[in-house]
Amino acid sequence: MRIIRYFVLGAIAALGLALPAVAAERAIIVLDGSGSMWAQIEGKARITIARETLSSVLATLPDELELGFMTYGHREKGNCADIEMLVDPATGTGAAIAAAADGINPKGMTPISDAVRLAAEDLSFTEQKATVILITDGLETCEVDPCELASDLEARGIDFTTHVLGFGLSDEEGQQVACLAENTGGKYLSANDGAALVDALTATVAEVAQAEPEPAPEPEPAPEPVADYNLKPTASLSEGGPDIVDGAADLVWEWHTVAADGSKGEYVGTGYYSTFKETLEPGDYIMTATLGYASSSQPVTIEAGKVATPHFVINGTILKLHPMASEGADVDEDATVEIRHAGEYVTTSYGDIDLVVPAGALEVDVLIGEAKVTRTYDAKAGETIDEDVIVGAGTASIVSEYVPGTPVAADIFIEIVEAKAALDGSRKSVASGYGGQKMFDLPQGDYVATYRLGGAEGEVPFTVTMGERIEVSIVMDAGILAVTTPGDNFVEILSASKNLEGTRTSFDSGYGPDLQTTLAAGDYIVAMRLGDAVTETPVTIKGGERFELTVEAPVGKTK
Template identity: 25%
Template sequence: MIAKLVGNFWQVRCRSWLLPAIALLIACPETALAAPRANVVVILDASRSMWGQIDGVNKTVIAQKVLEDVFKRYDGRLNLGLVAYGHTKSVGCNDIQTLHRLGPLEADQYIEALKSIRPKGSTPIAAALKHAAKLVKADRQSAQIILISDGLDNCRGDPCATAAELKKKSVALKIHVIAFARQGQTKLKALSCMADTTGGLFSSAVNQADLTTAMTNALDTMLVPTAALPAVALSATQVPAQIEPDSGWRQEVVAVSESNAPAAGSKPKKTDTPTKIAAKPEAGGKTAQLPATMVPAKFKALIMDGGRQINSGLVWRIFEARKAENGKFKLISSHRDPTPTAALAPGSYLVNAAYGKAHLTKKITVKANQPVEEVFVLNCGGLRLSSILANQQPVSKKSVTYSIYSDERDQFGKRTKVMSDAKPGLIIRLNAGIYHVVSKYGDANAIVSSDVTVEPGKLSEATVNHSAAKVSFKLVLQPGGEALANTKWSVLTPQGEIVKESTGALPTHILAAGTYLLLARYEGRNFKQEFNVTPGDNKQIEVVVQ
């Protein structure tokens, strides 16, 4: 038996090629063929609900750990594709991404692909099934899909109808479904229709052990040898294409910490001196001749897919793709031209485009004699914050600051701070998504927090309503008397928790509406007084020494 690669097709012959008009027999009587690998695509739910916890651990963390173990266990035994939905946009029914194209399962590559997942968005199950079926080429070969989801489709799709439609097109397709949630398992049984329609398995998983069992059960069914099939006659034009040789996983977004890149406006350290210099344009707009080993790489950025090009305010940084011995990515060059052209030697690089707090990092490969042109779609918008009081009067810009956090939480429930000490009235450029904004008015407990959504290509304006007031304190020997200096003050809640402490004759603080206990200490004596704060009602609290 001889196997020959022709284009992207693996054609098999026994002894001689038959003429195209003659039927091709897919069987060799004298030689036993090795059983082909199963072709399977795993669809992982990365919607916002996957931040929910089971036994104190986020479901997304559990799912990724199980998949890591499964990839190692079945390494080299399957052809696998990996798809996730809901992890690149806060809202989006087309948010479906191939993390790894279909190819021989190499555990390390697939485990690395999982690291890009940060749940945040919607649950487009029906659309994800169509995406996976196309990826696995279900209309041309035996194929299986494994769906892991903690919820139902919320994008007006019909997964049951979609599964039936796909089954009609590919009778060999099977869809296995794993409902992964501790709560709502009764509701999730609605997902079983996909497995029922296609002859797959439906499993309920309420913890890590269950999820592992469900995954291995589904995969093991694919590894069981099937009975030998008789020779099947196909016309030459019906020979199914096999899997294209795997070209490796290409990750769109790579995490580069701010500590790896110099701050805007700072001078590069000696160790960060660029080793490759950007090609400078000559008079007339032509690019200067590059050394033979260097390749021109041109970059530009768009606000959003199909949106306008960004022509100012961009900072580009190019790093080596591999970390140096110090664990950081080495800076190759930085550019403030909105459409820079860099001269790069053949190799792999991480290119970061920063536009305010919006940013995108892509991994690129530069090949000899092949100029590079990359378009970065930042998918960003603007956010402008302001605050008002109960009387609808604006809060003084000097008295309020904002901290902005990502909507995502780590396995301990903590958010990542995107920006601190943001000022009101300024436009803050951010990647599109949901953010948690904390507004602090004054220096005490007048704090309000809320979620805001930044839409791509749009300016979002959020106004915070502070229910608070300015309160000043004075300790006097008699009503209306002069304030006593060096008085120590403590503002307490009715439960005795400290809200604010200060020292002075007339301290002033901004307090949230509510009831408080004021404690004044003067020359070894303590004086107490209860008071209330009403929104917008600034007042002075006078404590008389008795």
């Protein structure tokens, strides 16, 4: 773990954050907040290592350095636009950045390129010198070429540089993001093992030192004796319960000054883990201990020459839930788990969960697709709730075809409704989406898949059984009608026959000169309006075939 800490400390130093050469620069750190940051290194989550390192490094930033902080993938799964500037570039932002990093909950995609681009724009890179420092443990997942982006930023920027720090990337993976640095004159640092890391940092620091000499680092101080700290707190999940002594437990300590009204005042500092100890200036503080989503606060007084040993009862419950579609199924890692405590929202997690939450009245919604089950618990402090949650879902795989063997590639709209109709004939909508091949996780029951593509529509009933997958085939028996008109004429596709009231059914409409739609096999009238005149052309659509029709203007008509 010490090697990893030296990695980020050394890497940021190597990139110039603590060197006089960049003291006048404006820079933004972009920290990976995607779901893979929960992966562990020597038993500790990568996001936790990043939090500790930022807290330590940013405490010693030069006063004149303007530094901002951005992250991505920390609010939503599957959203490539989930990019957020948490701290705007300014001087003296070290504590704010460390606090912002503490609040990141990795879960989503890795939009590396868009994040770097937005950071560059926020730094006005086309008008002044700017630097972006990207810390990532994964590759681009949002279909943007980082190499092309880097070349574009380099060409348009005044003096733009991107440095990339890669966690645990293979040589091949590293090449896919290294171009962000190489194409902008920056550095790419890779950490694959301890020895390679030390070599890479030594070489990089030496190279930077050639540009502007850096004072030799102070030797690492020897461990402080016990008497050199004056605060050593402890915590337990319940009153009278055992102290939390697991070194890997993500126990967070935070302390503030005391405001005039006795509430929390100015933020002072943050510490981590059950082994935490600190030296504070004598005085009164309000201190908070947090484990997962449970916390406890109390006043703490630091006296000169004494060691304060406050104990915190967090009143937390360990909640372990394993969402499954059916009994005996694998845990569904895409399941959504929303937790509420006493009616108040706590958090949303995904897949197999192992969290510390506040004790008391818990309500948990577990969803797999559109299937949902709610669990309630009277959770006791210090206890562990460990449960398989059977959601009762099955899967409907829907494949759409014009005719057998001819798949639908267009954006056909599929809506799943309950088979049972209400008194007014309506049916409750359950799920919907676009595409010729769709997967829906649904509660066990009877459904109807309705579809609409152009002027073709219909429905197919099906039944979902818990824990099973059903193949639902939509065969529209439809073809495509392509109409070419003299200009931007209004065209309407009508039924060939009239109903009892003497009117025809309208299936689709639009404007020329090129109009294309999908229609069920059968006979139709193509009506085109040209001024006050209307032409009607009969057509026959055959399943799986394309019918191309050119409608000419009536003699003497041009508009």
